Amino acid sequence: MKKLMIMILTICSMILVSGCLNPDTINIKKPKIDSSIQSVDRQNIKSMSNMSSIALEWSIVNDPEIKGYNIYRSDTNKTNRNFVLLKSLENRFISHFVDTGLQPNTSYFYSISTISKNNREAKSSLPYEATTKKTISSVSYVVALSQLPGQTKIMWRPHTNQSIYFYLIERSHLKVDKWLEIARVKGRLNSEYIDQNVQHDKTYRYRIFCVTYDGIKSSSSQEVLSKTKQPPKSPKNIKASSTQSKQITISWQPSNDIKSIKYYQIYKGVGSTNYMFSPIAKVDKKLNSYIHKIGKADIAGFYKVTVIDKDNLESSKNIRAIAGKTRSRPAAPIVINVQKGSNFISFVWKSPDNKATYYYVRKTKGSLGFFSKIQKIGKIRATSFKDQDVQKGEKYTYTVQAVDKYGTMSQKSLETTIQF
Numbered sequence: 001m002k003k004l005m006i007m008i009l010t011i012c013s014m015i016l017v018s019g020c021l022n023p024d025t026i027n028i029k030k031p032k033i034d035s036s037i038q039s040v041d042r043q044n045i046k047s048m049s050n051m052s053s054i055a056l057e058w059s060i061v062n063d064p065e066i067k068g069y070n071i072y073r074s075d076t077n078k079t080n081r082n083f084v085l086l087k088s089l090e091n092r093f094i095s096h097f098v099d100t101g102l103q104p105n106t107s108y109f110y111s112i113s114t115i116s117k118n119n120r121e122a123k124s125s126l127p128y129e130a131t132t133k134k135t136i137s138s139v140s141y142v143v144a145l146s147q148l149p150g151q152t153k154i155m156w157r158p159h160t161n162q163s164i165y166f167y168l169i170e171r172s173h174l175k176v177d178k179w180l181e182i183a184r185v186k187g188r189l190n191s192e193y194i195d196q197n198v199q200h201d202k203t204y205r206y207r208i209f210c211v212t213y214d215g216i217k218s219s220s221s222q223e224v225l226s227k228t229k230q231p232p233k234s235p236k237n238i239k240a241s242s243t244q245s246k247q248i249t250i251s252w253q254p255s256n257d258i259k260s261i262k263y264y265q266i267y268k269g270v271g272s273t274n275y276m277f278s279p280i281a282k283v284d285k286k287l288n289s290y291i292h293k294i295g296k297a298d299i300a301g302f303y304k305v306t307v308i309d310k311d312n313l314e315s316s317k318n319i320r321a322i323a324g325k326t327r328s329r330p331a332a333p334i335v336i337n338v339q340k341g342s343n344f345i346s347f348v349w350k351s352p353d354n355k356a357t358y359y360y361v362r363k364t365k366g367s368l369g370f371f372s373k374i375q376k377i378g379k380i381r382a383t384s385f386k387d388q389d390v391q392k393g394e395k396y397t398y399t400v401q402a403v404d405k406y407g408t409m410s411q412k413s414l415e416t417t418i419q420f
Contacts, residue, residue, distance in 0.1 A: 032120050038063050039122035040112040047130040051104040051216045054130045056097045058112055065116050066092040072111040072124060073099065083111055083124070104135035104216060136161055136210060138218045144206050144226035149311035152226040154206050155192045161210070164188040168209040168217070171195065174225070179207070200313065201230040232260065232307040234315040240303050240324025245406030246296060248324040250303050251289040261285040262308045267317070268292070269302040274321050277304055292324075297408045300325040330355035330410040333383075333400040338416055345418050346386040349400050356402035361385050362412070364397040379403070395419045 044059035056071070068090045072083035087097060092114075102108065108131070111124040141157040154169065167190065169183040185193050198204060204226055210218035235252040242248075255261055263285055267277040283290050292301070302321040306314050331352040338347040349359075360378035377385070390396060399412040 033123060034116065034120040035123050037114055037116050037120060037122035038066070039114050040069065040125045042126040042128055045110070045112065045125065045128045047110075047128070049130055049132050051133045051135055051212075052102050052214055053098055053100045054102060054108060054110075054132060056099070056110060056112070056128075056130070058095055060093055060095045061114050063092070063114075065118075066114045067117045068092055068115050069094065070113045070115060070121065070124075071097050071099075072113070074109040074111075074127065075106075083109075083127075088115070102132050104132050107131045135216060136212070136218045138210050138221035139167070139208055142206075142208055142221045142224055144204075144224040146225075146227045147229045148226075149229045149313050150198065150200060151194055151196045152198055152204060152206075152228060153192060153194050154208070154224070154226070156208055156221070158189050158191050159210050161212070162188070163212040163214070163216075164210050165213045166211050167193075168211055169193050169195075170207050170209070172205045174203040174205060184211075198228050200228050203227040229311065229313060231313040232257070232309045232315045234319050235264065235305045235307060238303075238305050238322050240301075240322045242323075242325045243327050245327045245404075245408055246294055248292045248294065248299075248301060248303075248326060249289055250292065250305060250322070250324065252305050254288045255285075255307060258285055260309050262310050262312070264290075265306045265308055265314065266290050266292075267304040267306070269321060272300040272302075274302045274323075277302075277317070277321070282308075294326050297326050297329045327404075327406065327408065329408055330402040330404045332411040333359065333402050333413045335398075335400065335413055335416050338418065340418055340420065343390070344386050344388040345390055345396060345398075345420060346384065347398065347416060348384040349413065350383060351402055355404045356410070357405045358403050359383070360401045360403065360409075362399045362401070363387065365394055367395065390420045392420060 038061050040058050040061065046057045048055045068088060069092070070088050071086045073086050074083045086099060089097065099108070107129055109127040109129050111127050113124040114122040139156040139159055143155050145153040145155070156167070166184045166186040168181060169185065170179040171182045172179045182195060182197070183193050205223050206226065207223050208221040235255065237253040238250065239252070240248055240250050250266060264283040265279055266281040266283060268280045270276040270278070280292070281290055300323065302323055304317060304319055304321050306317055308314050333349040333351055333356070335347050335349045339345070358379040358381050360376055361380060363375040363377060364372050366372065387396070395417065397415050397417045399415055401412055402410040
């Protein structure tokens with residue numbers, strides 16, 4: 001029993017130990033530190049830098065047993081414990097190394113050690129500090145034009161640095177801190193950008209960064225403001241007629257700024273609805289009305305009027321639509337009295353709305369049908385009719401229609417049928 005417990009504990013210990021091993025470190029032979037090997041003297045390390053690179057130079061170690069060098073870097077302090085291996089150089093006659101992809105105006109710490117042919121490493125040199133150069137400044141002058149229709153224009157003085165690859169343009173709303181990259185203008189000598197992805201009557205902020213061929217980004221330029229042009233104001237007092245025959249007149253108050261107007265745009269809703277408006281006419285800026293010819297009575301429609309200025313900016317279409325309609329038909333006459341004499345038929349009617357100027361009487365002889373012959377009698381100015389063209393034994397059917405002063409005809413009256 002005791003032996004069994006020992007075996008179980010041994011197996012568990014092996015599992016725990018194997019679980020703690022980092023598979024990335026297995027079978028990696030690291031050089032052993034040998035203090036007897038000649039190393040690089042910190043006093044013999046020199047450097048040069050630009051905004052993104054640091055070039056190191058050191059005196060080679062003239063020892064035939066040396067096969068190369070290890071270059072270490074730390075980004076935070078001068079202690080070796082945070083140094084990481086950048087590069088192993090497999091030739092003792094190498095005396096230069098360039099570290100790239102660095103941040104501008106940042107200090108880095110380097111340490112160099114030698115490696116022997118039997119894979120032993122000397123103690124690293126004391127940390128050597130080197131600093132990248134400050135980033136370049138942005139353009140020295142930038143301006144943004146305002147009051148442009150549906151766009152803004154940013155201009156700047158080209159940078160004097162020959163290494164500039166492109167200008168990075170960023171935009172933000174007036175009271176928002178979030179910046180959005182909107183363009184990259186390639187070519188150092190280019191000096192303007194037009195932003196067309198803007199809204200009317202809005203203020204925007206802009207700033208410019210310069211980016212070099214090796215990817216170094218400059219500091220920000222000064223921020224500039226630009227406000228887009230405001231669209232024209234909507235016409236006032238828009239009206240649509242409701243009493244005109246077979247047409248609707250839309251009128252509005254003339255604009256006070258006629259010099260800036262190009263024309264007026266008339267819209268109409270589909271059919272007689274207040275939806276799906278489409279343009280139907282352009283009206284000269286000197287006029288303040290439009291006649292929509294329809295050709296029928298009792299037709300309704302909804303209308304909108306907008307202003308188009310010289311820059312083709314349009315006033316808001318989000319306005320209340322105005323209802324209009326053509327004049328109604330006169331009401332159908334009502335027959336109020338019918339008389340049958342020895343040789344005539346007479347009847348009297350009235351006009352319910354008093355719109356009639358004259359009347360037509362329609363007479364049908366015999367039974368009504370597809371082949372019935374209809375006789376149209378008019379223009380009758382009175383409200384009565386006496387028909388003496390009748391024959392005994394025949395059946396006659398009459399209807400009356402009113403016509404107003406515009407020539408619009410009413411519906412037929414109810415049929416009046418008489419057996420003579």
